Amino acid sequence: MTLSTENPTQTLELQVRLDPAGTPLAIRHDGRIWLVDPAIESRHWIGGDPGLGPRCSAAAGANPAGTEYWRVGARLGSTSALRTFTLRRNPRSVQWLLDDISDGS
Template sequence: MTTTIEAPAQTHGLQVRTDPTGKPLAIRHDGQIWLVDPDTESRHWFGRDAWWNTRRTAAVGSGDLVSIEFWRVQVRPGTTSALRTITLRREPLATHWLLDSFSDSDETTEEA
């Protein structure tokens, strides 16, 4: 079963703990803590926001307004639980993460 949010809205119950480089280590979602499995490879990439569709404007020097950060990680709530896949996204200049997808299966082999 895969749950995908087509246009993610801010998920108030989502908190992401990261290491100093920004890699997710643990995710709190709906009252459950999901630990990122250190034995699996996390995928990290950037997409581009279609700024011309949003008609956002910004002052010169505002920073990167088009790079959307993504992480796809394998998580589990306990050491003996099955792995699940979470894809996180962070909008340009945002400080909070959004839940892009949450699945019951290992999807790290998919191309982003």
């Protein structure tokens, strides 16, 4: 399932649990808890287009007023399929938004 393909203007609110350094550990979405897979490299950037990732944006932490993005791989359990989540948060908000979910990494 890819939200951006089905409805490019749709974003969904969700809850994200972070470690002390601010890295996502788990995502509560659609009544389920997805655990971020530590074996999958997560990408983090500030500002820019989430489809292009860090190639077109400032390094993480370089622009404290910019929108924060994370692209993480997560699973429902150790044997479930991997999903890639693109998460977004305005720095003035505690609310996370889901930009995209796709199969695999």
